[in-house]
Amino acid sequence: MEHKPYKKAQDGDREEFSGEIIYGRHPVLDALEVGKQFEKIMMQVGTRGDFEKEVRNLCKAANIPLQVVPKEKLYTITSNNHQGIIGIVSPIVYQNLEDILPEVLAKGETPLFVLLDGITDVRNVGAIARSAELAGAHALIVSKKNIAAINADAMKTSAGALNILPVCRVSSLQTAVEYLQRNEIELLAADMKGKTMLYETAFKRPIAIVMGAEGRGVNYDLLKELNGTFRIPMVGKTDSYNVSVATGMVLYEVMRQRLQ
Numbered sequence: 001m002e003h004k005p006y007k008k009a010q011d012g013d014r015e016e017f018s019g020e021i022i023y024g025r026h027p028v029l030d031a032l033e034v035g036k037q038f039e040k041i042m043m044q045v046g047t048r049g050d051f052e053k054e055v056r057n058l059c060k061a062a063n064i065p066l067q068v069v070p071k072e073k074l075y076t077i078t079s080n081n082h083q084g085i086i087g088i089v090s091p092i093v094y095q096n097l098e099d100i101l102p103e104v105l106a107k108g109e110t111p112l113f114v115l116l117d118g119i120t121d122v123r124n125v126g127a128i129a130r131s132a133e134l135a136g137a138h139a140l141i142v143s144k145k146n147i148a149a150i151n152a153d154a155m156k157t158s159a160g161a162l163n164i165l166p167v168c169r170v171s172s173l174q175t176a177v178e179y180l181q182r183n184e185i186e187l188l189a190a191d192m193k194g195k196t197m198l199y200e201t202a203f204k205r206p207i208a209i210v211m212g213a214e215g216r217g218v219n220y221d222l223l224k225e226l227n228g229t230f231r232i233p234m235v236g237k238t239d240s241y242n243v244s245v246a247t248g249m250v251l252y253e254v255m256r257q258r259l260q
Contacts, residue, residue, distance in 0.1 A: 021078065021086055021088055022086070023074075023085065024082060029054065032055065036087075036089065037089065037090040038062075038088060038089060039089070040066070040067055041067070042067045042069050042073065042085070042087075042088070043055060043066060043069070043085045044071045044074060044085065045069060045070055045071075055085070060171075063094075063144045063169045063171050065145065074086055088149070090150060091151070091152065092150055092155075092163070094167055094169045095139065095166040095167065095168050097168040097176060097179065100138060100139045109138070110207075111185050112207055112254060113141055113208040113209070114137050114139075114140050114208070114209050114211065115141045115208055115209070115210045115211070116141070116147060117173055117211065117218050117219055118212055118216065118219065119147060119148060119211070119213050120146065120148045120213065122149060122157070123157045124148070124243050125147070125154050125158075126155065127158070127248075128140070128243070128244050129158040129167070130158045130159050130161040131248040132161070133158075133161035133165040135254060135255045139165065139167065140165055140168070141168045141173070142169055142170070143169070143171070143172055143176075144171060150167065174222060174225060177210075177226065180208050185208050186205060186207055187225075187227050187228075188201065188207060188210065189211070189218045189229045190209070190212070190217075190218075190229070190232055191217055191230070192231060193231070194229035195231070196229070196230045196231065197230065197231055198232050198250060201253075202257070203257045207254065210223075211243055211246065212243075214240050214243050215239065215240060232246055
């Protein structure tokens with residue numbers, strides 16, 4: 001396989017990523033077939049035929065985001081002959097939610113998961129992972145779409161937590177919600193319109209916390225599928241807390257209740 005270290009570009013046009021890439025049709029396809037973990041695959045617009053179908057199917061099966069981009073985008077990442085495809089290698093190994101939950105239950109522990117909806121700042125993801133790991137969360141759950149990449153900045157901000165805390169990448173958060181609910185885990189979202197305050201919410205039972213992007217919050221279509229919401233107290237005039245700070249506050253309350 002062809003590997004090349006890729007350093008963050010300085011001109012503002014390149015991908016905000018620092019890590020390993022694999023490029024070329026055969027190297028990328030071979031890596032996909034053996035289960036290599038990718039943050040995403042970028043394929044040149046106009047790619048057709050059996051190769052395109054195979055890449056698309058393999059990405060779908062592994063919940064790897066596939067982006068179709070102009071060839072100019074690919075050349076900002078490498079000037080070598082990429083043959084219309086580049087894979088950004090993930091610095092972590094993604095876990096299967098269906099494997100994590102049975103392990104938690106087998107240990108006799110009370111499940112605690114954190115779902116992230118539409119959080120696109122890598123440093124927020126890293127900071128949330130750090131708080132989640134320290135508060136005893138069993139996994140971070142993210143969708144393959146509308147989420148910040150787990151890259152070098154996220155790893156650094158997590159202070160090592162992303163090397164410890166399992167991260168589950170799912171095809172959609174709705175699918176994850178349905179799976180957790182079937183297993184008697186309640187899904188609760190932080191919502192500025194929530195009628196119940198954070199400190200009034202019971203967190204000792206099996207719980208999954210859903211956190212949305214600042215300002216927008218949790219997507220409405222997802223919100224209506226959840227079991228409930230709660231509101232974090234605010235007395236100032238600023239619109240909302242930073243999402244990583246808010247998540248830390250929620251996880252502290254969960255931990256406080258469970259340690260009583």
